[in-house]
Amino acid sequence: MAPASTSVAAAVASAHATFLASNQKSAQLHKDAAQHMPGGNTRTVLYAEPFPLAIESGEGNKLTSVDGRTYTDFLGEFSAGLFGHSHPRIAEAVQTALASGWNYGGESVCEKKLAAKVTERFADGGVDLIRFTNSGTEANTFAIGAALEFTGRKKIVIFSSGYHGGTFVFPMDLCRWTHNGRVGEAPCRNMNLPHEFVAAPYNNLADTAAIIDALPKDSLAAILIEPVQGSGGCRPASPEFLRYLRDTCDKLGAMLIMDEVMSSRLGLAGALAAVPGETLKADLMTFGKWIGGGMTFGAFGGRKDVMSLFDPALGSARRLMHPGTYNNNVFTMNAGLAALKIFNAEAVTKLNARGDRMKQGITKALFDTGLYSKEHEQYLTDVLEVDSLSEETKLYTGKDSAPVALPRVFISSRGSMLNLRFTGSDAGYWHNVYYHFMLEKGIYLASRGYTPLNLVITDDDVDMFVAAVKEFLEQYKTDLAA
Missing domain, CATH: 3.40.640.10 (Type I PLP-dependent aspartate aminotransferase-like (Major domain))
Known part of the structure; x- marks a missing residue:
């Protein structure tokens, strides 16, 4: 990744300091594991800076780390954990x-x-x-x-x-x-x-x-x-x-x-x-x-x-x-x-509806914080469609044919598969800040912002997740709008 800008670099440093202070056992296990596995890791996608959490147990929609902290699981093992941890x-x-x-x-x-x-x-x-x-x-x-x-x-x-x-x-x-x-x-x-x-x-x-x-x-x-x-x-x-x-x-x-x-x-x-x-x-x-x-x-x-x-x-x-x-x-x-x-037809419908509820809540938060503008409104169907028109077209042709520029942060989804995403040269750093912010709120998700819902997640869980996203956007809206 390119060097971080000053504002996001400070946010990353603060997030990592807080994470280390709260997860000393995970840090030590990661350090010890590096003697036996490259980088202390045997599954690349689970690594996140500065080190990954070590999970001790899971039950229902909850995960408990070796540091004794409990998280609501919004990762669902990247879809494999659709049924929770103890169905x-x-x-x-x-x-x-x-x-x-x-x-x-x-x-x-x-x-x-x-x-x-x-x-x-x-x-x-x-x-x-x-x-x-x-x-x-x-x-x-x-x-x-x-x-x-x-x-x-x-x-x-x-x-x-x-x-x-x-x-x-x-x-x-x-x-x-x-x-x-x-x-x-x-x-x-x-x-x-x-x-x-x-x-x-x-x-x-x-x-x-x-x-x-x-x-x-x-x-x-x-x-x-x-x-x-x-x-x-x-x-x-x-x-x-x-x-x-x-x-x-x-x-x-x-x-x-x-x-x-x-x-x-x-x-x-x-x-x-x-x-x-x-x-x-x-x-x-x-x-x-x-x-x-x-x-x-x-x-x-x-x-x-x-x-x-x-x-x-x-x-x-x-x-x-x-x-x-x-x-x-x-x-x-x-x-x-x-x-x-x-996971029959009725369960599929209910889970997709819960995903729509989460997307609608996050979309409202993006508008409320000014990170979505009126010009984005017409593109908000299943996904902010300028994503494909902008990034992909520019990637292959060098031309930007998108009718509206991508916002610095947006929600991309279909049904029960959702992802809060960041754009620009600092995107990777913002993903890391967001990941650590949500962990501090007791929410476990992919470090890239992927949140496929599982069957044990409730509407109350979704509302709690949306409230945490809104708090994150409020805290960093000035930097994200820059």
Whole structure:
């Protein structure tokens, strides 16, 4: 990150001093862990300056740190913790698995039942057949592999700020570097798998069309997209953009892969939810997190003719291999069956409504503090739509075609997925100040501001969160408005 401006640097220093004074045990554990893990950490996304909290226990929607402080959990394990930390029906499902033994080395009844339930729920999205994995990363790995094999092509269009697992990370700077022919030194290190990725601007139909049209004939194997970007800040793709991608894949004979690892929590499927009244089917769809009840889980599924490549009854010259010791582990299979019953259509609707309540409260606070102006009002639908028009267009073309400038802070959301976001050169520092401010208020969230709601969160919790955001905005509105 660029050096912080004077005002935010002072805010960061103050926040870190307060955090250290209140979390001495977490600080010491982090220091000790650095002797055994690089940076004392084994999951990058959980690190936050100056050090992460060490969690001792969780119950319901509460987390307790080793320092004895209790927080209301608004992170929900980035969607995997949709059911809270101790849902009795999930606990019962896992106990059932424990009572029947595990590590079978064979097929189980529960995996066959779960496959039937998942395909039934997502059939309208294009899921005829399903295969289970251990993570969303694995699910996207196999979906991409299936698309390459089925089409006999190599190029895969991905989008700026996309995240599809630890080996498919596409920050905007990396996409710009790729798009510009890798001019100069790479802006960030990554361990992305060496596929022929083609970077395009998310939600920018005109520039994406130009990039795809410039590809060699019959080279495009797949387009991989999150209908609502999770790591990218809860940005929904527009219906027009998704329709264009579907039509383009049909025209070119390519596969449309919908990464629904997070966005499937929004309804039948995030892609369908993004295009009200339409049936927009994917060729392949990937899942994870909540469908396994919070256990280790991922899945990929889709068209019968594509997924049939994984039929183990086919001869070795015709089939695709999909091994994985824990693909069908009994803990996840049992927990998944309980999860799909708990998170039914009624629960989805209620949770999305609670997300809308939170968004409306934060939006009002942004107007009340003067950080939103009248010129922003017409763009406040599902997300502040100038986000895509401004940042992405400028990223690829150097031109700013946005009708209104992005505010320094804004709320981006779809249903129960929400993210307070900051812009400008100090954005990373403001995210850190906001994160620590909310921790001091007893609220646990992602350090990047991501707050996917879980089923244990109440309206009172939401109102408490909104009040804390408003207090933060009031305290820093002068600096944020500058």
